[in-house]
Amino acid sequence: MGIQKRKVAIIGAGVSGMTAAIELMDSYVVHIYEATDTIGGRATTLEDKTSQETIDNGQHICIGAYKYFFYMLKKIDGMEHFHILEKYDIPYFYNATFSSLTSKIFSGKFGLLEAIIRDSNFSFKEKLNTIIFAIKVQMDSISFQNFADCYEMLVHHKQSEKVIKILWEPLIVSTMNTPVRKASPIIFENIMLEGFLSKSQNAAFYLPKVHFGELFKGFESVFLKEENKIYYNTSIKSITENGDKFLVNDEYYDDVVVTTPSFITKRILSELPIEIDVPDYSPIVSVYFWTDTKLTDSYMISAVDGGFDWLFNRDKLIDRNSDTYSYQITTSDAVRYAKLKDDVIMSMMEEDLRKMFGEDFKITHYRIVRELMATFLADKKNNLKRPKVKTYIPGLYLAGDYSDNGYPSTLEGAAKNGFRAAHYILKRTAK
Ligand SMILES: Cc1cc2nc3c(=O)[nH]c(=O)nc-3n(C[C@H](O)[C@H](O)[C@H](O)COP(=O)(O)OP(=O)(O)OC[C@H]3O[C@@H](n4cnc5c(N)ncnc54)[C@H](O)[C@@H]3O)c2cc1C
Known part of the structure; x- marks a missing residue:
């Protein structure tokens, strides 16, 4: 009889959950529980019906220092999808x-x-x-x-x-x-x-050439083998302990990696003797818009004087294969826009765009994406609230981008914590 593999539950199929899963998939039976019907979490894609284009929930920028995120992408064949600007x-x-x-x-x-x-x-x-x-x-x-x-x-x-x-x-x-x-x-x-x-x-700046759905496309085929599973549309309400096992969705596990944002983690772990200090969060508002005229040849423009932060040139970044022109505006720390109506936001943005590019273009369509809890607010107070990945409950790990790692809320921070959680589990079993 073969030795039974230990079982690990990963809560959340964002970047952190995917990275932990990739590290553990050969040595353990890994089950991922994901509340939505897709992988990616806060790095995700949407369909824009009017333009019939796939767009992301916001432009993401990576830099060459992203060691853990790129490590995960290499494993799922996602690394060729970047413009690298040195x-x-x-x-x-x-x-x-x-x-x-x-x-x-x-x-x-x-x-x-x-x-x-x-x-x-x-x-x-x-x-x-x-x-x-x-x-x-x-x-x-x-x-x-x-x-x-x-x-x-x-x-x-x-x-x-x-x-x-x-x-x-x-x-x-x-x-x-x-x-x-x-x-x-x-x-x-x-x-x-x-x-x-x-x-x-x-x-170096690494700018994705494809949307997230495409970037993470290889994950399922690499991960889903033997007894590994992803349970989509399965929102975990709570995790309890039973002896040296954890009960998740009526199944017992030896180890659990929780990768959800802190305010959800607090709820999920409310029956365990652990305190989660939830930090403040900060919104990002993205405006995708389409024009009848080309506005720029650059990849991105910083709007120092504007009401938004960056303009990204989607025609240069991704292969749109279209005779319209498309751009994306990103505003971080977007508290001032978060509660405004779409048309109010767009007219404020358009005013700034006209100052930059004049009157000779027409906006033919726009789509606004609000991420109200995009990242934790990286101030001194919140940075001190961040928990360690390894908790004092043996077998329970807090990954996700907010656990302590010195970075702000980023793809790299998320991947690093997923990787660290996986390696704590590998070490625990090796003992
Ligand atoms: C608009 C925007 C722009 C950004 N720009 C950048 C950038 O330029 N560069 C950069 O590095 N980072 C950027 N970030 C941050 C980056 O996207 C995040 O830090 C990273 O994706 C977080 O990954 P995660 O795995 O920690 O968490 P998440 O992506 O939040 O993953 C958690 C997963 O858990 C699932 N879940 C939630 N509740 C439950 C439950 N009860 N049961 C089961 N599953 C559950 C969620 O659906 C989700 O899939 C940006 C974020 C946003 C929103």
Whole structure:
């Protein structure tokens, strides 16, 4: 008789759940419970009926430092679907004109410094102070924990309002989905050291060429073998303990990995002796729109002066094969838009677009996607609330993007925690 494999339940088929499942699938019987009818979680696709196009719930940007997320994608054959931008070529709209953060010679940290030196909006003093600040971050000579937020830290290090607005605010708000005056300096430090001030490969932008449905397409065929299962449309209400096993949906498991957002995890684990401190969440609002005229040839534009953060050129990013033009606007930390009606949001966005591109284009269709609980708010207080992946209940692990890992809420943080949970389980069994 063969040895019976141990059983693991994974709650949630987002990036964290998929990463844990990939790591465990050969050694355990793995069952994934997913509340919806699809994988991906907060990285998901929707059908837009009017345009008959598949769109994501928001544009996601990755950087080369995404080790765990890319590791998972490699396992499911998803890695060929990226544009990789090593040098800086980021147009931005500031003071009613387009400028650009451009590095023609270098990439990585030297590319960032080159782009700062080339930028004609910065004075000599601003360039010097920014380079000194970047070197200090790189040399680990700043006590990030002493500052209440990124704004205080940047001003202390002589970053002018203009440099904050053009350079740091777009970077912080888009990576942390948190305003500069709240964002955690410690998380900022990690993003800089592991990403933008790291080696070239780590700092490169990775922009998906396909929607998430396509990116994650290989998961099921890799994962679904032997006794592994995905139970779709199965929302787990609670998990209980019975001896050294966990009861999930009337089945017993040796280990459980919970990857749901913290406010759901708190509910699911309410019958176990464990406290989940739910952080504040922050919305992202995305506007997809279609025009009769081409607006730009760039991949993305930072709207420094605008009411939104970034404009993405869908024609350049994905293969749409259409004679219309399509773009996407992303606004992080979008509290100001979250409760407005669609037509009000669109007319505010259109006003900004007209300032950038003039009157000679017509918006033929738009679709607004609100993610009200997109990510946790990455401020100092919430960062301290993050639980460890390994709980003090043997066999229970809290993965998902909010468990403590030094990153903001990201695909990489989600994958890293899924990977760590899987390796705690592998170690526990090896003992
Ligand atoms: C609009 C938007 C833009 C973003 N942009 C970026 C970006 O540019 N770069 C980046 O790195 N990150 C970005 N993120 C963040 C990134 O998408 C998330 O951090 C990541 O997808 C979280 O993955 P997760 O597996 O931790 O959680 P989730 O994706 O939330 O997965 C949890 C899963 O659990 C399921 N579930 C919930 N309740 C239950 C239940 N009771 N029982 C069973 N299953 C349940 C859910 O349906 C879901 O599938 C963005 C997020 C949004 C919303």
